[in-house]
Amino acid sequence: MKGFLLTRGAQALLVILIMSFVIYSLIGLMPGDPIDQMISADPNMTSADATRLRALYGLDLPIHQRYWNWLSAALSGDLGYSRLFAKPVLEVLLPALKNSVMLLGLALFMSICIAIPIGTLAASKPRSVFDYGVNLFAFAGISIPSFWLALMLIILFSVILGVLPAGGIAQSDAGFWESMKYLILPAATLTIASVGGHARYVRAAMLEVLRQDYIRTARAKGAGAMRVVWRHALRNAMIPVVTIMALDFGTLFSGALITETIYSWPGMGKLIFDSVMGNDCNLALIALLFATTLTLVGSLLADICYAWLDPRITLGVSEQ
Amino acid sequence: MNNVTIVDMQHLCKTFKLKVAGSSGLENRELQAVSDVTLKISKGEILALVGESGCGKTTLGRMLALFYQPTSGTLCIDGQDVIGLKRKQLKPIRRQVQMIFQDPVASLNPRHTVEAILTEPMKIFSLYDSRQRAGKAADLLAAVGLPPSDLKKYPHEFSGGQRQRISIARALVLNPAFIVADEPVSALDVSVQSQILNLMMDLREEFQLTYLFISHDLAVVHHLADRIAVMYLGRIIEVASKHDLFNNPVHPYTKALLRSVPSITPNKQRIGRILQGDPPSPLYPPGGCAFNPRCPHASEICRGSLPALEPTATDPLHLVSCHAKEQLV
Amino acid sequence: MSSVDETILSVSNLSIGFETDEGLIPVIEEVSFDLHTGRTLALVGESGCGKSVTAFALLKLLPPFGRIISGSIKFRGQELVDSTESEIQAIRGDRISMIFQEPMSALNPVFTIGSQVAESLLLHRHLDKKMAWQQAVEMLVAVGIPDAAQRAKNYPHQLSGGMRQRVMIAMALSCEPDILIADEPTTALDVTIQAQILDLMHDLQERFGTAILFISHDFGVVSRMADYIAVMYAGKIIERGDAGEILTGARHPYTCALLATTPRIDASVTRLPAISGRVPAPGQRPAGCYFQPRCPNASDHCGEQRPPPVDLSVTHQLICHEVVSE
Numbered sequence: 001m002k003g004f005l006l007t008r009g010a011q012a013l014l015v016i017l018i019m020s021f022v023i024y025s026l027i028g029l030m031p032g033d034p035i036d037q038m039i040s041a042d043p044n045m046t047s048a049d050a051t052r053l054r055a056l057y058g059l060d061l062p063i064h065q066r067y068w069n070w071l072s073a074a075l076s077g078d079l080g081y082s083r084l085f086a087k088p089v090l091e092v093l094l095p096a097l098k099n100s101v102m103l104l105g106l107a108l109f110m111s112i113c114i115a116i117p118i119g120t121l122a123a124s125k126p127r128s129v130f131d132y133g134v135n136l137f138a139f140a141g142i143s144i145p146s147f148w149l150a151l152m153l154i155i156l157f158s159v160i161l162g163v164l165p166a167g168g169i170a171q172s173d174a175g176f177w178e179s180m181k182y183l184i185l186p187a188a189t190l191t192i193a194s195v196g197g198h199a200r201y202v203r204a205a206m207l208e209v210l211r212q213d214y215i216r217t218a219r220a221k222g223a224g225a226m227r228v229v230w231r232h233a234l235r236n237a238m239i240p241v242v243t244i245m246a247l248d249f250g251t252l253f254s255g256a257l258i259t260e261t262i263y264s265w266p267g268m269g270k271l272i273f274d275s276v277m278g279n280d281c282n283l284a285l286i287a288l289l290f291a292t293t294l295t296l297v298g299s300l301l302a303d304i305c306y307a308w309l310d311p312r313i314t315l316g317v318s319e320q
Numbered sequence: 321m322n323n324v325t326i327v328d329m330q331h332l333c334k335t336f337k338l339k340v341a342g343s344s345g346l347e348n349r350e351l352q353a354v355s356d357v358t359l360k361i362s363k364g365e366i367l368a369l370v371g372e373s374g375c376g377k378t379t380l381g382r383m384l385a386l387f388y389q390p391t392s393g394t395l396c397i398d399g400q401d402v403i404g405l406k407r408k409q410l411k412p413i414r415r416q417v418q419m420i421f422q423d424p425v426a427s428l429n430p431r432h433t434v435e436a437i438l439t440e441p442m443k444i445f446s447l448y449d450s451r452q453r454a455g456k457a458a459d460l461l462a463a464v465g466l467p468p469s470d471l472k473k474y475p476h477e478f479s480g481g482q483r484q485r486i487s488i489a490r491a492l493v494l495n496p497a498f499i500v501a502d503e504p505v506s507a508l509d510v511s512v513q514s515q516i517l518n519l520m521m522d523l524r525e526e527f528q529l530t531y532l533f534i535s536h537d538l539a540v541v542h543h544l545a546d547r548i549a550v551m552y553l554g555r556i557i558e559v560a561s562k563h564d565l566f567n568n569p570v571h572p573y574t575k576a577l578l579r580s581v582p583s584i585t586p587n588k589q590r591i592g593r594i595l596q597g598d599p600p601s602p603l604y605p606p607g608g609c610a611f612n613p614r615c616p617h618a619s620e621i622c623r624g625s626l627p628a629l630e631p632t633a634t635d636p637l638h639l640v641s642c643h644a645k646e647q648l649v
Numbered sequence: 650m651s652s653v654d655e656t657i658l659s660v661s662n663l664s665i666g667f668e669t670d671e672g673l674i675p676v677i678e679e680v681s682f683d684l685h686t687g688r689t690l691a692l693v694g695e696s697g698c699g700k701s702v703t704a705f706a707l708l709k710l711l712p713p714f715g716r717i718i719s720g721s722i723k724f725r726g727q728e729l730v731d732s733t734e735s736e737i738q739a740i741r742g743d744r745i746s747m748i749f750q751e752p753m754s755a756l757n758p759v760f761t762i763g764s765q766v767a768e769s770l771l772l773h774r775h776l777d778k779k780m781a782w783q784q785a786v787e788m789l790v791a792v793g794i795p796d797a798a799q800r801a802k803n804y805p806h807q808l809s810g811g812m813r814q815r816v817m818i819a820m821a822l823s824c825e826p827d828i829l830i831a832d833e834p835t836t837a838l839d840v841t842i843q844a845q846i847l848d849l850m851h852d853l854q855e856r857f858g859t860a861i862l863f864i865s866h867d868f869g870v871v872s873r874m875a876d877y878i879a880v881m882y883a884g885k886i887i888e889r890g891d892a893g894e895i896l897t898g899a900r901h902p903y904t905c906a907l908l909a910t911t912p913r914i915d916a917s918v919t920r921l922p923a924i925s926g927r928v929p930a931p932g933q934r935p936a937g938c939y940f941q942p943r944c945p946n947a948s949d950h951c952g953e954q955r956p957p958p959v960d961l962s963v964t965h966q967l968i969c970h971e972v973v974s975e
Contacts, residue, residue, distance in 0.1 A: 212754060213749060213751060213754035213755045214754065214755055214756055214757040214758070216710065216749070216755070217747075217749065217755045217756065217757070217817075217820075218757070218768075219710055219741065220708060220710060220741055220742060220746060220747040221741065221742035221746070221768060221769050221772065221820065222738050222739065222740070222741035222742035222743055222769065222772050222773060223738075223742075223768070223772060224735075224738055225734075232757055235759050236757070236758070236759055309759065310758065310759060311758070311759060311804040311806070312758055312804065312806045372839035372840070372841065372842075373810075373839055479927060481927075509695040509696050509866065510695065510866065510867075510907065510910055510911050511695060511906070511907065511910050511923065511924040512927075513910075513912075514910040514911075514912070514921035514922070514923045514924075515923045517912070517921060518920060518921060518923060521920070536839060536840065537840075537912075538840065538914055539869065539911070539912040539913050539914050540912050542912065542913070542914045542917070543912040543917075543918070543921065544912075566914065576841060577840060577841060578914070579844075580840045580841045580843065580844035581840055581869065581914050582844075582847075582867075582869035582870055582872060582873045583869065583872065583913065583914060583915045584868045584869055584872050584896060584908065584911065584913055584915075585872055585896060585897070585915075586872055586891075586892040586893040586896045586897065587872060587873065588689070588872075588873065588874060588875060588876060588892060589851070589873075590847075590848045590851045590852070591844045591847065591848055591873065592848070594841065594844040594845060594848060595841045595844070595845075596845065598809040598811055598812070598842070
């Protein structure tokens with residue numbers, strides 16, 4: 001286990017390093033740089049000023065040298081300044097990250113809590129009314145565009161019923177319920193969009209497991225239908241499902257741009273979008289790297305879950 | 321049967337390198353799948369290779385069919401040393417050796433018609449034009465007892481026995497001299513099994529074939545083989561003609577194996593005196609004779625040193641690898 | 650324990666069909682047999698003859714598209730065909746239990762073997778967990794698993810094939826059932842391991858007086874195990890009798906052909922007699938005798954009328970037009 005974590009940790013560091021270079025280069029290749037924006041903001045600036053500024057900020061150097069400068073600064077703890085927000089990058093990033101984790105974490109948690117039982121029930125009674133119902137609901141969730149759903153929910157709960165706020169986020173000194181109120185609609189939008197896919201995945205995995213010989217053994221032992229499904233089948237069915245859920249864990253941190261925008265939720269999705277559009281290289285770079293890192297953490301968690309669910313897997317080795 | 325040697329193995333070994341979970345994480349280990357096999361197969365004979373799962377009989381068969389490179393030792397096929405040959409140099413020899421597999425469902429490509437399956441080897445070796453290829457495919461199908469109309473069908477349209485017939489026809493396309501048949505009938509029902517066994521016997525006459533017949537089923541081997549080699553944990557422990565092996569088995573493992581085969585007579589009772597325990601893992605082979613932990617005759621010498629595969633005192637063609645063989649004859 | 654030879658389960662005229670797009674297709678037709686305590690009945694036949702379907706029907710474990718069309722299954726006087734799911738659940742694994750061909754896939758990979766054996770005891774004996782575990786370990790000792798207390802904590806993939814089948818047997822026998830259904834229990838095993846498992850089943854039958862329904866395609870194995878043999882072909886029992894009557898005195902052309910075509914270690918033939926043709930699929934069975942298209946002795950009326958039952962002795966019966974009782 002210790003050796004496994006060390007190996008995987010080293011691999012992850014390498015991936016992050018490579019990704020940082022790739023992202024840095026891609027941002028560097030984008031047309032325009034911060035000085036261009038200064039030029040357009042300040043009509044008195046001459047081209048000599050611009051050249052001087054470029055030299056001052058090191059923007060005239062070749063890309064690998066710029067990257068090297070950035071990397072050495074980053075490793076010594078200086079992640080730079082966000083130009084858009086005029087604050088250190090971390091001070092901008094951390095609140096947005098907290099908001100995204102809260103919103104998407106809740107949505108993923110709800111989605112899993114709903115998808116596992118309904119997917120399992122649908123699989124245990126295939127082609128029943130319930131099964132068809134789950135299928136219909138799943139396809140509806142997958143095919144309804146989230147911006148439309150978000151607007152409908154706002155119209156219903158904020159405009160007509162007036163029980164929930166249409167967007168924004170609670171003041172930092174607001175109580176728990178008061179903060180939750182702002183969370184409900186965006187979380188519900190994201191949950192509805194993802195629960196159908198998750199439920200169908202659980203259902204497919206469950207159907208596969210219910211065909212296995214050991215399910216027949218369990219029935220031959222005298223286990224009832226419920227016990228067969230929930231005790232004998234579920235744990236086996238969860239093994240493939242964990243993969244999908246772990247990949248979704250990674251997306252938690254890149255945010256949900258459309259939903260966050262509609263509900264004016266200050267999360268990572270909106271932050272990354274704004275920073276890229278505003279040529280805020282430092283912020284964009286770190287935000288994207290965070291998303292990469294957490295995707296890697298997600299897949300590591302999935303592997304640990306495998307080993308916990310399936311005794312045939314010992315971490316780092318699969319036994320014959 | 322003449323005495324031309326068609327396959328000559330000398331000290332043939334195959335080792336697989338594996339990573340296994342040990343007490344302190346991953347350990348690199350070597351699995352000796354086949355160890356020091358020295359054996360000759362004469363032209364025209366059926367040599368059966370018997371043994372239980374994991375004994376290395378399939379690995380040995382695949383080395384002879386040129387699927388695996390031996391780790392050490394020499395292997396001559398039709399007088400030509402094949403060790404260390406490059407892909408290109410091996411290609412003409414591949415025509416001489418073909419393999420028939422256990423599972424006729426998995427070994428035929430479901431997206432190819434029978435005609436495509438049968439003509440592909442000829443295309444690979446650029447033999448004949450397309451009309452001749454189709455004619456040859458139809459001839460082969462007739463030889464295995466299927467009508468030419470089946471050429472246009474796909475494998476899923478056939479029963480298990482018919483699919484095995486197609487596999488056999490596929491193996492015969494290039495006119496091989498030597499066929500490795502790896503459990504060719506064990507997936508089939510007994511009435512179909514007998515049809516396939518009869519077919520293999522007929523084709524042997526018609527095409528002058530030599531078979532290495534790999535099987536775990538001693539009754540089938542008893543019906544078919546001329547000579548039998550018994551494998552245990554990667555080594556050949558006894559080789560004899562069919563008659564000698566079934567009537568005067570020497571090695572304690574061979575004896576136990578034969579005793580375990582139920583005969584078809586009403587005899588509801590315990591078999592008794594059977595071999596206890598499981599074969600050891602080839603990853604952790606015991607010292608000395610591999611059979612010693614389960615052997616009723618094991619003594620100090622069996623635990624200490626490996627017995628050589630040598631003729632018995634009475635019969636130069638009956639080879640046994642056992643320290644106690646003279647007492648057991 | 651009940652006395653040996655008491656009839657404990659009685660199947661009469663059982664017919665089973667599968668729902669398909671073309672309607673209900675009969676798979677098993679009018680199968681009848683009895684099981685006796687301490688005795689083994691072997692159900693023999695080639696793949697697709699319906700022997701496994703028959704076995705699963707006894708526990709009402711048919712696939713979702715399977716239907717019992719008619720007939721009766723009486724266990725100790727209780728009719729199982731009409732019984733409710735909860736009544737049959739109380740019998741499964743307690744009074745009638747089952748072992749399967751593939752001991753690897755028949756064991757749940759994510760639970761320890763100890764907990765899988767203990768589960769039957771939890772379900773039927775309502776023991777607490779600790780007691781059930783203890784009894785499971787005792788059961789593992791009884792089926793010859795060395796170092797059972799430690800082994801009980803292993804998962805199925807950590808055991809050899811033979812050991813897994815021993816675990817299956819321990820699981821099946823943990824509640825000391827009246828009937829054990831064994832569906833090809835040694836087919837996936839090597840011959841020396843097969844010998845061990847067959848001997849184990851003998852010992853346990855002697856100890857518990859279990860009635861065994863032994864399903865197999867292999868006459869060799871059957872001759873070791875069976876007191877009675879019933880041979881199935883295309884969903885029907887075509888011949889039945891004492892083991893001796895079938896193995897040495899079979900009269901039905903199919904049984905004779907099947908025995909002759911089996912390679913054996915104690916006799917040599919230059920050529921195995923083959924049975925031409927193939928088994929008719931359910932739904933495409935011929936009008937008269939189902940074996941008639943492949944039968945060397947068939948005459949005209951074999952293709953037209955169902956063959957009549959023929960009694961050769963009190964125990965030996967078959968259905969055939971061409972065999973007459975002496």
